[in-house]
Amino acid sequence: MEFISNRARKGRGARRVSVLAAAATAFALVATGCATGSTGDSTDGAAADGDLSITFIPKQLNNPYTDVVLGGGKDGAKQAGFASTQVVGPLEASASSQVSFINAETQAGTNVIVIAANDPDAVGPALQEARDAGAKIVAFDSDTNPKYRDVFISQVVAKDVALIQTKLISEQIGGKGEIAILSATANATNQNEWIKFMEEELASNPDYKDIKLVAKVYGDDDDTKSFQEAQGLLQAYPNLKGIISPTTVGIAATARYLSTSDYKGKVMLTGLGLPNEMRPFVKDGTVTAFALWDPAQLGYVAAYAGKALVDGDITGKEGDTFTAGDMGERTVGKDGIVIVGPPTTFDKNNIDEYDF
Structure with a gap:
């Protein structure tokens, strides 16, 4: 698009x-x-x-x-x-x-x-x-x-943002497995609306019946906290297959962590990111695809x-x-x-x- x-x-x-x-x-x-x-x-x-x-x-x-x-x-x-x-x-x-x-x-x-x-x-x-x-x-x-x-x-359109992210994570994990969401602040209007549509899509679309959303965490659009939340997700959910981060701070911090960890190439990451920030992680294979306007x-x-x-x-x-x-x-x-x-x-x- x-x-x-x-x-x-x-x-x-x-x-x-x-x-x-x-x-x-x-x-x-x-x-x-x-x-x-x-x-x-x-x-x-x-x-x-x-x-x-x-x-x-x-x-x-x-x-x-x-x-x-x-x-x-x-x-x-x-x-x-x-x-x-x-x-x-x-x-x-x-x-x-x-x-x-x-x-x-x-x-x-x-x-x-x-x-x-x-x-x-x-x-x-x-x-x-x-x-x-x-x-x-x-x-x-x-x-x-x-x-x-x-x-x-x-x-x-808020629903379009949600749909493109669920589609990307599904493609990247082969349509099955556990995923998590790393968002910005717990009260952010845009983030919560996107997450609501993601949850509805995961629950209602038969193409996603084998995908399970196991956690939602919040990095408060702070780089350090987002990095730590990403670490925490991977420690708490050893079977995690993918992370959606609908925040430019969160996706960049998560990509930085994955890029130097044993999870690189094993746990997929998508969400909303800035091309200039995400370019090195796309080039080194940490991230396959992400979206933004x-x-x-x-x-x-x-x-x-x-x-x-x-x-x-x-x-x-x-x-x-x-x-x-x-x-x-x-x-x-x-x-x-x-x-x-x-x-x-x-x-x-x-x-x-x-x-x-």
Whole structure:
């Protein structure tokens, strides 16, 4: 299922420079004691009166996947005409870690807040205060409770993400055996929805009748904890045949562990990963295939959705349409959801075509 556009492939160089600059800024601020879990990053400085401002609040900073999403978001915000683009957020993904950042943006009078929620409800009251103060709320990547936002920019149809991962693990383990799931945080909206569809598919599809899901563990999108959880799974389940990790941090950490262990080539691994991180593990045979979408496009469309909300072109109701720059026209679906596109499978035959 090919999805990633030529623009997404060829335009990544600029985005990667932007991402590296943002990461360097974040490190410098934290190292000098000038920030506590916030980049304070701005593309054009503070917005003057009457100028539009947009702030992105990811699940956590210093996450390779998030960096790519934010790079696309900054590109989109600039092209959409925002005068000020900020990135703020926690260094660790936890249920309530984003609340203080939302409150600060409300006080600052930010026009658009774009958030990937660590917990769908914990951020709710703070988002409602922001909306009451006039801000438009765009959820992306991981949804809030729908009543607290205007639209949700979703990577793909959630069920499609689940189906492609169950299909890949089934192919890799020969359609039978024990598998486990290594997820991000226990409350992550997107992860839990994908896992729900995976469980339903495993239970209802006769092609998967000989596959048994024996465990679900959570690495909290932390590299060290994910690595340890992978170790724990293999120690606790000696007959384990495969692991699905629907998180870029988790799949990379698990691949790193498998690549230097006796389980390499014996325990299969798939999930959602970044091609640049997973390339060496595909090349050395640790991983056969995995999936993802172009994360930059997620941030890019989110920025344009925010502009459309501010301009009054959309309200978030089903059937609303807006133009998302190079990504073309987008339609708001049921429950205020905007779909970016289907996932792509990466393997040794195509992984070198992608650079993100």
